[in-house]
Amino acid sequence: MGLNKDSMAMNAVDTGLVIRKRHETDKIIALGGSPNVGKSTVFNELCGSHQHTGNWAGKTVTSAQGYFEYHQNGYVCVDLPGCYSLMAHSAEEEVARDFICSDKADAVIIVCDATCLERCMSLVLQTLEITSKVVVCVNLMDEAAKKKIEINLGLLSKRLGVPVIGTAARSRDGLDRLMEAVHKIILSPENPTIRIPYSEFDDIASAVVSTSEDICDGAVTYEDKNYWKKESKIDQILTGKWTAFPIMFLALMGIFWLTITGANYPSQWLSTFLFWIEDQLTDFFHWMKVPGILTGMLIHGVYRVLAWVVSVMLPPMAIFFPLFTLLEDVGVLPRIAFNMDKCFKKCSACGKQALTMCMGFGCNAAGVVGCRIIDSPRERLIAILTNNFVPCNGRFPTLITIISMFFIGTAAGAGKTILSAGIMTLFIVLSIAITFLTSKLLSKTVLKGIPSSFTLELPPYRKPQIGRVVVRSIFDRTLFVLGRAVSVAAPAGLIIWLMANIVIGDKTVLLHCSDFLDPFGRLLGMDGVILLAFILGFPANEIVIPIMIMTYMAEGSILDIGNLTVLRQLFIDNGWTWITAISVMLFSMMHWPCSTTCLTIKKETQSVKWTLLSVLIPTATGMLICSLFAAVAKAIV
Amino acid sequence: MNHIGMLSDLGEGQKAIVSAVDYPEESMRRRLQDLGLIKGTEVICIRKSPLGDPVAYQIRGAIIALRVEDSSCIRIMYSEEM
Secondary structure, eight states: OOSSHHHHSGGGSOOOOOOOOSSTTOEEEEEEEOTTSSHHHHHHHHHTOOOOOOSSTTOOOSOEEEEEEETTEEEEEEEOOOOSOSSOOSHHHHHHHHHHHTTOOSEEEEEEEGGGHHHHHHHHHHHHHHOSOEEEEEEOHHHHHHTTEEEOHHHHHHHHTSOEEEOBGGGTBTHHHHHHHHHHHHHSOOOOOOOOOGGGSSSHHHHHHHHHHHHHBTTEEESOTTTHHHHHHHHHHHTOTTTHHHHHHHHHHHHHHHHHHHHHHHHHHHHHHHHHHHHHHHHHHHHTTOOHHHHIIIIIIIIHHHHHHHHHHHHHHHHHHHHHHHHHHHTOHHHHHHHHHHHHHHTTOOTTHHHHHHHHHHOHHHHHHHGGGOOSHHHHHHHHHHGGGSOOTTTHHHHHHHHIIIIIOSOOOHHHHHHHHHHHHHHHHHHHHHHHHHHHHHHHTTTOOOOOOOEEEOOOOOOOOHHHHHHHIIIIIIHHHHHHHHHHHHHHHHHHHHHHHOEETTEEHHHHHHHHHHHHHHHTTSOHHHHHHHHHTTTOGGGHHHHHHHHHHHHSOOOOOOSHHHHHHHHHHTTOOHHHHHHHHHHHHSSOOOHHHHHHHHHHHTOHHHHHHHHHHHHHHHHHHHHHHHHHHHHHO | OEEEEEGGGOOTTOEEEEEEEOOSSHHHHHHHHHTTOSTTOEEEEEEEOTTSOSEEEEETTEEEEEOHHHHTTEEEEEETTO
């Protein structure tokens, strides 16, 4: 489950699987396998699509389908959620089992991890009990070779009675052989395969595991019995008693530092460029003798907000997303969950919530869908209800802009950017602390219960495919998020412009609204305009700061906005102090989820009550904390 | 010399053989079995998390972290020297 355009858009919520064939003769292939064996990579390489891949179990929680042709035959490939067995104890296992049992598939490919083949064998055996049209794909052969694990594919195939193909999907190695085998098995009649001798055992599970052991015995040889010890050197640091937390903190800070430093100049270039275009457009409109009202609406309304969204949002996103994806690809996220699980247990929550929070950094809607990896319904609800406390990528630039403006100054020295990264990290730590607190409160009140058992897999580290990660994360994540922001920003710009130019009574509609909200905003340490911006930013948090700028400018006289210094002056002229700045940052972290997230929560929980609660909890927390902070700060000053 | 105990007793780097999975809750027992944790399986305690819980075990080639509450439901046999 990643943050690509499918998971972040509304189709993140799968509404049952409908197979889309292009021709009657197209064959359907189901792609099954245990979690984290490279199933999505096989899928992507076969279908030429770009399902998001990441190195952690449970990444794919919805079924995707793709289409491809091989030797003039059309195939529809269905990527099933990863599962260890078909005995269905979780939602995704049920999806996988139902699909394989439904007989819809003409062939089933079961993807196995060559580095721990024996464990993957249970799923193969269970699938073979349903159908013999199975091709076993032993993936990650390159990893296995590195670990000096030797696999006798021929012997496995003989023992199982179905083709066994070795692949290294990341380099497309073996995929032709895989398709050749699939093609053959679809044409061939049902044939006898291995049977599990249940009668010799007390229970089904033991029978399956023992049979797996027998099958792999002699076919899989480990030359280097202690291969895992090398891995543990990295883990000793990343999950070490004294090093784990400082390293996580420093890594977070490092990411923010790179984002802030790297985004500084491109942001200024972009805004200079985009506002130069604005001038050209204005001239062009004059030359075309376009009526002034239309020029105002389109250029000062729509275009200006768009320009702000792009110049403020694009650079930090284009840096943050690839960095984050790299960490995900290497396999760091499960280690974070491992380190933090005890804190979650203390809150009667699930350690996998750490994974969903990490996804929330990218997009809260994706984080909410990702909560499906949590088995206990109670713990899943806690994770869903608190996910919004983690500031998503739409809110980072807001936080970064305010930090740069009010706490650092705009000059970019190394010391200053490190300081701003530090402040940012502290805010993130605060958001994590609030998440824990709320989780604890929830598990003591409406979601009472004891922590349920859980298993967390720590996958081997994998070398990330840097080039591919950068390209994919920019195209799939960054441009998608930006596209959404832009599509929301355009109408918002129009609304603001209309509100600022329609006069009712003695003042503009905009002033009526912000005056109405003002006392309330002041109570929270902000003002009416800011509150209005947060309300209008409901469809996408990215547009909150641009709306503020637009609103202030609609009433002020500053026309030249090139860089943060001028912007800062604009804010200060409108009564901003450091108290306002911190209040805005706090409120940005703690307010209602954006509309996409709300809809996703509704679909995931199937309940209006929980959706309302998920809006209410962060909003109430934010209001409480902001008003407390404002009261205390004002009393001190 | 052979000891009988629970998986949670195992120290870092120690090996053991599972003798029974006494998990009271059906779904979790099944999940552990899916991971290959049945009678006779060899487990190695790899590493404790920085806060002491959960603990990572090597089970049939994969590294799986279990909470103390869960690992104390798994009976094992181990010898000091291993």
